[in-house]
Amino acid sequence: MDAIDLFAGAGGFSTGARMAGANVVWAANHWPAAVEVHANNHPDTLHICQDLQQADWTQVPAHDLLMASPACQGHSRARGKERPHHDAQRSTAWAVVSAAEHHRPAFFLVENVPEFAKWELYPAWCAAMTALGYAMTPMVLDAADHGVAQHRRRLFIVGTRSRHPIALKLPRLSHVGAGTLIDFEGGKWSPIERPGRSAATLARIAEGRRVCGPRFLTAYYGNERGGRSLERPVGTITTRDRWAVIDGDRMRMLNVQECRRAMGFPDDYQLPHRAKDAMHMLGNAVVPPVARDVINALKVAA
Structure with a gap:
């Protein structure tokens, strides 16, 4: 074809x-x-x-x-x-x-x-x-x-x-959790409690901790509030950074490699630098x- x-x-x-x-x-x-x-x-x-x-x-x-x-x-x-x-x-x-x-x-x-x-x-x-x-x-x-x-x-x-x-x-496969995407040893992490962090972000993280524990995802914009368990698929990948990874007292945004995996592209698929x-x-x-x-x-x- x-x-x-x-x-x-x-x-x-x-x-x-x-x-x-x-x-x-x-x-x-x-x-x-x-x-x-x-x-x-x-x-x-x-x-x-x-x-x-x-x-x-x-x-x-x-x-x-x-x-x-x-x-x-x-x-x-x-x-x-x-x-x-x-x-x-x-x-x-x-x-x-x-x-x-x-x-x-x-x-x-x-x-x-x-x-x-x-x-x-x-x-x-x-x-x-x-x-x-x-x-x-x-x-x-x-x-x-x-x-x-x-x-x-x-x-x-x-x-x-x-x-x-x-x-x-069409096949209907079992759902894969977002935890399979994330490299907790990589990426640029920053402390959650740092000067300038917005009150809304801190409140969202606190709610996520209450529901999900120390590790979870949280959305920076959209209708989703609080946290998303890593056992669930991540929400929609958008054209700008949306999803943050929370790991204890540190956090970072999902990186390009992780979003590439979430989109189902091969790890060696070439993207802009x-x-x-x-x-x-x-x-x-x-x-x-x-x-x-x-x-x-x-x-x-x-």
Whole structure:
């Protein structure tokens, strides 16, 4: 099976496709740093750095599977106040339609946040894909059910050129605790009780100690309060540091290596040297083992 990867980013879709035995022949992204990372890890893939709404699809190799993860920021509940640029971000999904219209691959696979299905133009987007001859199977999947030590719920839309939507049989694996990710001998630790530590942070840590004991995770932002047991998967990895490790009287943020593991990338997967860029790419990535399981199930069902 030959595949292409639109909005390839760090390469989660491509890595998952390779795990499933697919050959990723072409990948594209508008961010040069992401294209460089993808090329370093997938050297046999043809790469292009471009706004995909301006792409010339005649220059894209033939393929069986179109994979795409359009911008999610305009849909996500974490986006905050609605802003004008969110319309532009949401419109990236139309590149999937134009690519499918030209190539008509046998299958497509789109990943996004679950709120994508609440987009005002989602019915029109689905109608366009239906008009191209695709039957669609939308599924909200949690990465934790696929052997990854992270709770990450994402919408996957499987499209097939068939009369009826396809039924996929996906594995549901036992959850893996966040403790498997963490190197307690490494990282840059700091004392919890230090000048300048906010009262809110100290209160959150105190609550975590009460519930979880001396070792746990705590979120720096979001709806989660207190602590999260290391026997549970970590919460969603985001584009900026979110999760702190508490170990007795010291603490630190999860590092890039630990977040790479939480996303299901191999330990030797190359990421930017600048931690901020690496975290941004990981937070936006598709979880490879989830993509692997969906593609494997698609191959069986088709």
